[in-house]
Amino acid sequence: INGTAYVGMGVNSVSLTDFYKYDANLDAWTRLADFPGTGFVGRLFSIGGKAYACSGKQLWRFDPLANSWVQLSDLPGMLYNPSVVVAGTVAYLAGGEQPGPVIVDEFWEFRPSTGLWIRRPDLPTSGMNNAVGFTLNGKIYLYSGYSMESGIWSPLESFLIYNPNP
Numbered sequence: 001i002n003g004t005a006y007v008g009m010g011v012n013s014v015s016l017t018d019f020y021k022y023d024a025n026l027d028a029w030t031r032l033a034d035f036p037g038t039g040f041v042g043r044l045f046s047i048g049g050k051a052y053a054c055s056g057k058q059l060w061r062f063d064p065l066a067n068s069w070v071q072l073s074d075l076p077g078m079l080y081n082p083s084v085v086v087a088g089t090v091a092y093l094a095g096g097e098q099p100g101p102v103i104v105d106e107f108w109e110f111r112p113s114t115g116l117w118i119r120r121p122d123l124p125t126s127g128m129n130n131a132v133g134f135t136l137n138g139k140i141y142l143y144s145g146y147s148m149e150s151g152i153w154s155p156l157e158s159f160l161i162y163n164p165n166p
Contacts, residue, residue, distance in 0.1 A: 001046050001064055009035050009044075009053065021064070033067050035060065043084040045091050047112050054093065056080060059110070073115050077106065083133035085140045087164055089113065092120075094142055094162075095128030103127030103148045109164070125158055139163050 008019035017034040035053060042055025051062040057074040075093075082096030093108040105123040110116075123142070131145030140162040146153050 001049055001051060004064070006032075006044065006046070006051050006062070006064070008032075009042075019062070032064075033062075033069060036069050037071070042080060043082060043093075045084045045086050047086055047089055047091060050112070052091065052110075052112070054079075054082070054084065054110075061112070073117065075108065076117055076119070079104070079106065079108075081130050082106075082108075083128070083131040083142055083145065085133035085135055085142075087135045087138065087140060090164070092133075092140055092162075092164065094133060094140075095123055095125075095131055095145060097127075097129050097148075101129075101148060103129045103146070107162070120162075120164075123160060125156070125160070128156060128158065128160075131156070131158075138165060 005022040010016045019032045019035050021030050021032055037055060037058045037060050042053060045052050053060045056078050059072045059075060060069050061072055062069050078098050079096040082093040085092045091110045095104060097103050105125055105127045107120040107123055109118040109120055127147050128145040131142045133142045142160040145156045147156050
């Protein structure tokens with residue numbers, strides 16, 4: 001966000017809440033307001049100068065100017081470790097897992113301007129967890145990740161392309 005990197009949260013036998021920014025020009029780390037949510041096993045993304053943290057059902061927005069978090073509208077379902085790709089002013093969450101764990105093929109769109117979640121057609125896979133995602137020329141690309149069959153994690157070799165504006 002504006003030339004500054006933001007990192008934090010995660011799990012290390014307990015859920016971590018610390019949040020930092022890194023200024024490459026000063027080669028300096030600064031601790032920021034702790035993440036107020038619970039059980040963070042999710043993804044961070046940024047749109048419009050704000051950071052967003054999505055984990056489980058929770059969605060939070062971090063305002064770097066105010067150094068504060070605000071909880072936003074929950075995701076309609078429970079979702080951990082999805083791929084998150086930002087295309088312009090829209091975030092897309094693809095796949096992930098639900099408690100169990102159950103790997104899912106859900107595909108969601110989030111528009112910060114409206115605060116609404118929109119379910120898009122499911123991924124054409126039996127599920128995808130922790131995939132790599134990026135945008136190129138207006139399309140969303142998802143690669144690899146993991147699936148689960150009979151309780152065994154298996155790497156995927158899927159490569160999916162989604163056009164959000166057909």
